[in-house]
Amino acid sequence: MGGQGKPARIAILLVLALLAAGCDRPAYRGGSYGQVVPNHPSPEENLRLREIEWDQIPVGALMPAWEKTYDQVIRASLAEDGATVAANVSLTVGRTTGLGYELFDRDGKSLSRVVFTGDYYRASSVWLLGDGRWVAATMTNFDQRGSFAVYDPQGKRVLTRQVTGWAVGAGSREATRVAMLSQPLSQNQARLHLFETAGWSELASFPVRPDAVVQFAPGGDLLVANADRVLLVDGRGSVVAEYPLAAALRREVAVSPSGNLVAVTTGQTDSRVYLFDRAGELLLEELLFFGGPNRLVFSEDERWLAVYDVGERGGIYLFEVTTGQLLWRSMFRTPEGTSISVRKLALDPVAGRVAAEVVVRAADATVEEHHVYLATVSGEPQARFPLGENVDVHLDGAARVAVVTTNSIADWSNRVRNYLRWYDLFPLPRENAGW
Numbered sequence: 001m002g003g004q005g006k007p008a009r010i011a012i013l014l015v016l017a018l019l020a021a022g023c024d025r026p027a028y029r030g031g032s033y034g035q036v037v038p039n040h041p042s043p044e045e046n047l048r049l050r051e052i053e054w055d056q057i058p059v060g061a062l063m064p065a066w067e068k069t070y071d072q073v074i075r076a077s078l079a080e081d082g083a084t085v086a087a088n089v090s091l092t093v094g095r096t097t098g099l100g101y102e103l104f105d106r107d108g109k110s111l112s113r114v115v116f117t118g119d120y121y122r123a124s125s126v127w128l129l130g131d132g133r134w135v136a137a138t139m140t141n142f143d144q145r146g147s148f149a150v151y152d153p154q155g156k157r158v159l160t161r162q163v164t165g166w167a168v169g170a171g172s173r174e175a176t177r178v179a180m181l182s183q184p185l186s187q188n189q190a191r192l193h194l195f196e197t198a199g200w201s202e203l204a205s206f207p208v209r210p211d212a213v214v215q216f217a218p219g220g221d222l223l224v225a226n227a228d229r230v231l232l233v234d235g236r237g238s239v240v241a242e243y244p245l246a247a248a249l250r251r252e253v254a255v256s257p258s259g260n261l262v263a264v265t266t267g268q269t270d271s272r273v274y275l276f277d278r279a280g281e282l283l284l285e286e287l288l289f290f291g292g293p294n295r296l297v298f299s300e301d302e303r304w305l306a307v308y309d310v311g312e313r314g315g316i317y318l319f320e321v322t323t324g325q326l327l328w329r330s331m332f333r334t335p336e337g338t339s340i341s342v343r344k345l346a347l348d349p350v351a352g353r354v355a356a357e358v359v360v361r362a363a364d365a366t367v368e369e370h371h372v373y374l375a376t377v378s379g380e381p382q383a384r385f386p387l388g389e390n391v392d393v394h395l396d397g398a399a400r401v402a403v404v405t406t407n408s409i410a411d412w413s414n415r416v417r418n419y420l421r422w423y424d425l426f427p428l429p430r431e432n433a434g435w
Contacts, residue, residue, distance in 0.1 A: 050330040050379050054340065054360065062372065062385040064404075064421035066108035074405040074418050075125060075392075079132035080173070082396030084111065084153070085403050086135055087420050088126040091115050099124045099139060103153060106401070108422060112155035121146060129171025129178060134158075134197070136169030136178065148180050150200075159200045161193070172216040173257075177203075177235065179222060183210045192224060194237045204237025218259040225253060254296040261321065263305055265294035273307050273317070275324065284324035289315050289331075299347035300398055304377075306345055306354065314340040314358060318379065328379035337363045342373075346399035348426075352377045355399035355425060358384070366390075372402055372425065387423075400426045 068087065075088040084105055091100045093115045099122075100115040114135075116124060121139040129136055132153065140146030140163070148167040150159040161167075165184040171177065180193045190210040194203045213225040220235030232240040251265040261283075264274045271290045275283040288294055289311030297306050298321075307317040313331045320327055334340045338360055345356040358373040367389050374382040387393055387404050394403040402423040 050328060052330050052332050052381055054332050054334045054384075057373070057381045057384045060383045060385050062387070062402075062423055065424050066422050068102075068104070068108070068420045070418050070420070072418065073407045074420055076394055076403055076405045076420055077126050077128045077135075078394035078396055078401065078403045079128040080397045081131040082106070082398065082401035084128060084132040085394075085420070085422065086126045086128055087405070088124060088137075101126045101135065101137065103135060103155075104422075106422070111153055112151075114151060114155045116147075116149070118147065127169045127171075129169060130175025130197075131173060133175035134171055134178060136171070136180075138163065138167045138169070140166065144185055148182070150178060158197075159195065168214075170214045170216060172220045173218065174220065177216060177220040177222070179214050179216070181208070181212060181214055194222065194233065204233065204239075206231075206239065215253075215255065217255040218257065221259070223253065223255060251294040252296045254298065256298045256302050257300055258302060261298070261302060261305075263296050263298070265296060265307060267292075267294060273305075273319075275305060275319070275321070283321070284319060284326075286317065286319070286326055288317065295342075295345070297345055297347065299349050301349045303349065304347050306347055308345040308356065309342040312339075314342045316342065316345065316354070316356070316375075318354065318377070327377075330375070330379055332358075334360060339363065343393065344395050346395050346397060348399040350398075351426065353382070353399070354379075355395065357393045357395060357402075370404075372423075400424070 070089045072090050077086045079085070084103060086101045086103050088101045090098065091102060091113055093100070093113050096115045096117060098115045098120060100113065102113045103111040105111055116137065116139045119141050122141050124137060124139040127136045135151040137151070138146065138148050145164055148161045148163050148169065149157050151157050161180060163182050167183060168181045170179045176197055178195045178197060181190055182193065183190045188210065189207050190212065191205060192208045192212065192214065193205045195201065196203055208224060209226040215223045217223060222233040224231040224233060234240055251267045254263045260277065262276045265288065266272050271288045271294065273286050273288060273294065277283055288307060291312045292310040292315060294307055295309050303321055305319045305321050310317060311331065316330045318327045319325065332340045341359050343357040343359055345354065347354060354375045354377065356373045358371045360369045369389055370387045370391050370393050372385040372387060376382060388406070392405045392407065402425055404421045404423065406418045408418055
C-alpha cells in the first residue's frame with residue numbers, strides 16, 4: 001500500500017465502506033456486480049465440491065530434521081520465510097537465569113540466546129518480525145509491569161519500552177517498521193506505537209481498542225482493524241482514514257503481498273468472500289458455507305487466493321485470482337462424534353500444492369489431534385501426517401517448514417519434558433504439473 005499510492009488506499013477504503021454498510025449483500029462503488037450470487041450454491045457449483053473422507057486420506061510418517069528439548073513450557077515463533085525460529089523458554093546464559101529465548105536457523109544452529117534482564121519476569125512472549133530480521137518480546141511480572149523489547153539476530157537489544165499489562169508486536173516484511181500494541185489490563189483502550197527501524201525513532205502513537213488487529217502491507221503502510229472501526233496508517237505514521245466497521249459481519253481482511261489486492265470475508269447473514277483490485281473493481285464474489293471463521297491467505301505470487309476453515313467441517317475454497325474463478329471447494333467428513341478445523345493454510349507455488357494444519361477433536365474430549373494435510377492445486381488429497389496431540393504447530397508462508405512444540409505438565413519425577421521439532425515439508429509429495 002505504501003509504495004502503491006492513492007489507488008491502493010482507495011481499494012482498501014472501498015472495502016471498509018462495504019463492511020460498514022452492514023447489509024446482507026453490500027453495494028460497492030466501481031461498476032456492476034454482473035451475475036447475481038444466489039443465497040445457496042447452484043447444482044453446477046456443487047459439482048466442484050469435494051467431500052473428503054478423513055479416514056481414507058493416506059497417512060504418512062514425518063520425521064523431524066532436528067529437535068531441541070527443554071525442561072519447561074515452550075512458546076515458539078517461526079519467521080514467515082521459514083528461515084529461523086525462536087523458542088521462548090527459561091534459559092541460563094552465563095550466571096543469569098530467567099525467561100528469554102533461543103534463536104535457531106533452519107539447520108538447528110543456535111544464533112543467539114537471550115535472558116530478559118531488569119526484573120524476575122513471570123511471563124513472556126516472542127515474535128519474529130521482518131522475516132526474522134527482528135525478535136520482539138514482551139515480558140511481565142506479578143504486578144503486570146514489564147517491558148517490550150526488540151533484538152537483532154545476534155541478541156543485541158535495539159529498543160525498549162516500559163509497559164503495564166501486555167504488548168503485542170508486529171513488523172513490516174521489509175523490516176523497516178515495527179508496531180507495538182500496548183494493552184493495559186482492566187481498560188477498554190489500548191495504544192498503538194509505530195517505530196522506524198532506522199534509528200528506532202517513534203513515528204506515531206494513537207489510541208485503539210485492546211482487541212485491535214494490526215497488519216502491515218508492502219511499503220510500511222498499516223491496516224489496523226478494531227472491533228468497530230478501521231484505521232489506515234501510512235508509512236510515516238499519519239492516519240489516512242478512519243471508518244466505522246460492522247463488527248458483526250466482518251471475519252477477515254487481507255492485503256496481498258504486493259498490496260495490489262484486498263480480500264474480505266464476512267459472516268452471519270452475509271457469509272461471502274470479496275476480492276478487489278487497486279482501482280476498486282470487484283474481481284470476485286462468492287457465497288461461503290455458514291458457520292466458520294472464513295480465514296484468508298494469498299499465495300506469494302498472488303495467482304491464488306484460499307479461504308479456509310469455512311463452515312463446520314473445515315472447508316477450503318481455492319480461487320484463481322487472475323480470472324476470479326472458483327477452482328474447487330472441499331469439506332472433510334470425519335468419524336462420528338468428532339469435529340474438524342483448519343488452523344492455518346499455506347499455498348506453495350513451486351511445489352503446486354496446498355498445505356494445512358488440520359485439527360481433529362472428539363466430542364466432549366480434551367484431546368486434539370494435529371496433522372499436516374497436503375492436497376494438490378487441483379484439490380486432490382495427497383496425504384496427512386500426524387504431528388501429535390495437544391501440540392502447537394507453526395507453518396511458514398510457503399508451506400516449506402512446520403515447527404511443532406509441546407507444553408506438557410510435570411511427570412512423576414516432577415520434571416517437565418518438552419520439545420521443539422523442525423520439519424522440512426518441501427520433499428513431501430507435490431503436483432508435477434506445477435502452477
